[in-house]
Amino acid sequence: MDRNPVTWLGSPAFPTAAKSALADDQLRRNLRHATGLIRTKRAHAVAELPDWEELRLAGEAIKDSVLANLDTYLEQLEESVTARGGIVHWAVDAAEANAIVLRLAKEAGADEVVKVKSMTTAEIGLNEALAAGGVEAIETDLAELIVQLGDDRPSHILVPAIHKNRTEIRDIFKARMPNTAELTDSPPELAEAARKYLRQKFLSAKVAVSGANFAVASTGSVVVVESEGNGRMCLTLPDTLITVMGIEKIVPAWQDLEVFLQLLPRSSTAERMNPYTSVWSGVTPGDGPRNFHLILLDNGRTSTLADRVGRQALRCIRCSACLNVCPVYERTGGQAYGSVYPGPIGAILTPQLGGDMHDKHAASLPYASSLCGACFEVCPVRIDIPSVLVHLRADAVAAKSRFSPEAISMAAMSWVMAGPKRFHIAQRLATAGRLLSRDGKIRKLPYPGSQWTQSRDLPAPAKESFSAWWKRTRG
Incomplete structure (x- = not known):
């Protein structure tokens, strides 16, 4: 049996599981139809109450x-x-x-x-x-x-x-x-x-x-x-x-x-x-x-209760309203979350109750939801799900090694941006990225940039940075 049964044994990180779900057209049709019906009916039921x-x-x-x-x-x-x-x-x-x-x-x-x-x-x-x-x-x-x-x-x-x-x-x-x-x-x-x-x-x-x-x-x-x-x-x-x-x-x-x-x-x-x-x-x-x-x-x-930001998730009455409005859930389905608690609230509860941000699956879940705020708008007990997700993302980052690729790249960027001369040089070098763009977007980069471009496009750098434009026109 799974050591932490709140998660399913051997569950992959959310991005990996989501790829399989996105390829299942029947699953997506079933979810889109069902959540759309529930969402509409809920709106009518709620509108009946003036208070x-x-x-x-x-x-x-x-x-x-x-x-x-x-x-x-x-x-x-x-x-x-x-x-x-x-x-x-x-x-x-x-x-x-x-x-x-x-x-x-x-x-x-x-x-x-x-x-x-x-x-x-x-x-x-x-x-x-x-x-x-x-x-x-x-x-x-x-x-x-x-x-x-x-x-x-x-x-x-x-x-x-x-x-x-x-x-x-x-x-x-x-x-x-x-x-x-x-x-x-x-x-x-x-x-x-x-x-x-x-x-x-x-x-x-x-x-x-x-x-x-x-x-x-x-x-x-x-x-x-x-x-x-x-x-x-x-x-x-x-x-x-x-x-x-x-x-x-x-x-x-x-x-x-x-x-x-x-x-x-x-x-x-x-x-x-x-x-x-x-x-x-x-x-x-x-x-x-x-x-x-x-x-x-x-x-x-009780450990969740000790978290001043995350404790509000314990208000949850398991109504599922947040799932039915979440664009990520609608496209990937609940099984991609690898937990008995799917959707936006599951992206919070699973790391809290399963309890280890050093685990790749748990650490991936706070990123398995958008921060659009639709979940907060429908939550009957007003759990600020986007804020808790951001809080848990910070915990996931803090749990990583100081020598992880992300930590090294962030430290390098901090060093570059801390000095005006280094920053301006980096801006000029960044314009070379336009060579990799097509129609104003960079769609594929080598590792570690591929971690970004495998799921989203990168806007091409401007021909001229703001500081360079300012110097040229106002300097």
């Missing part, structure tokens, strides 16, 4: 208040969950969280668990860890099921199978599901095939595993929002329910939850409210699971 900006500001303020007092709210949540018959576990990293889930599943006598769609369990590589321990995890979210049956990787936070069209989904179902020989690519037929396949899983499962969208500290209530109802089946039928939750998912009280139940559906599925909002507080005799376990996961979050 949308006030809601964004409220969401930002609530999240920042929680982060500033996280220790207090975590202790309050633990007390509230325990008072209602739940058991709270603390996990410092992915390995510890996975070990707890596996132990609890074994104690319940389960060799199979059903799962609610959860980015957090994907972050820690839970499915792989359970499989290594002899327990099979069954994804019940339709898109997650498609990815799982296709031995594939998710490419979107909200719609993991967004890169698949219905014909591809039919082929996956026919290959992996029983009694599907006559299955067509009609969406109702595909949904019915998945429903029949999952029904027996729900009825026989002893253990369910969920993530959490929110947890209310004052009452110990855990909240999951979803669109299909499969999550509701997981949260009510099995005897044991295990929830794995990032420690940043807390809200202080019920009135705070109301803000996010307006922000999240409009930003994610472009709906006024979620079709299924499930809330449970501990254990209720005669209703739902008989055992409830809440695993509070750190996995890099």
Whole structure:
């Protein structure tokens, strides 16, 4: 299993992975169609609320208040969950969280668990860890099921199978599901095939595993929002329910939850409210699971909290709005990011939670997004994604050796620009670059200049520098 499951084992740096994605015309068509539809629907849903900006500001303020007092709210949540018959576990990293889930599943006598769609369990590589321990995890979210049956990787936070069209989904179902020989690519037929396949899983499962969208500290209530109802089946039928939750998912009280139940559906599925909002507080005799376990996961979050610029990423409510407006994501798809968190927010979260800017893959991700600002404009909790990306780029540069080609070239340029005579000589020499240009642009340079021209054009130098022009005309 990957040392840091938030990233996929052996993932190449983003530029390398992006080249393959750009060559896949079908992928690009699927993404362009899907993100365009979601983007348009979201704009209409948001426009219905005259106080949308006030809601964004409220969401930002609530999240920042929680982060500033996280220790207090975590202790309050633990007390509230325990008072209602739940058991709270603390996990410092992915390995510890996975070990707890596996132990609890074994104690319940389960060799199979059903799962609610959860980015957090994907972050820690839970499915792989359970499989290594002899327990099979069954994804019940339709898109997650498609990815799982296709031995594939998710490419979107909200719609993991967004890169698949219905014909591809039919082929996956026919290959992996029983009694599907006559299955067509009609969406109702595909949904019915998945429903029949999952029904027996729900009825026989002893253990369910969920993530959490929110947890209310004052009452110990855990909240999951979803669109299909499969999550509701997981949260009510099995005897044991295990929830794995990032420690940043807390809200202080019920009135705070109301803000996010307006922000999240409009930003994610472009709906006024979620079709299924499930809330449970501990254990209720005669209703739902008989055992409830809440695993509070750190996995890099406290170190992120210590970063005064980067900590705002912990406001993220996993709505995916930033992905749907990002031109880089639309052209390359989620798998090019090599992480369970794709897109602009993934370019931040993956280095933060995976945690090592000396790794080429992690260091490449802050550059895997434009700085156009569209992501900030749609973020329901006002994460300034461009600013955090620039901050992480600085971290990536600082992690490089002083003797890297980039560091040497920057030091040389600094030396040249520090002396007026050296600078003017360099300007005159630069005009020779016009010999390599065509139509005012240089499209190909030898190494190390090729690192620039392999992905963008270089404007040809002017015939005359500004200082030379000034000296000639005003001197």
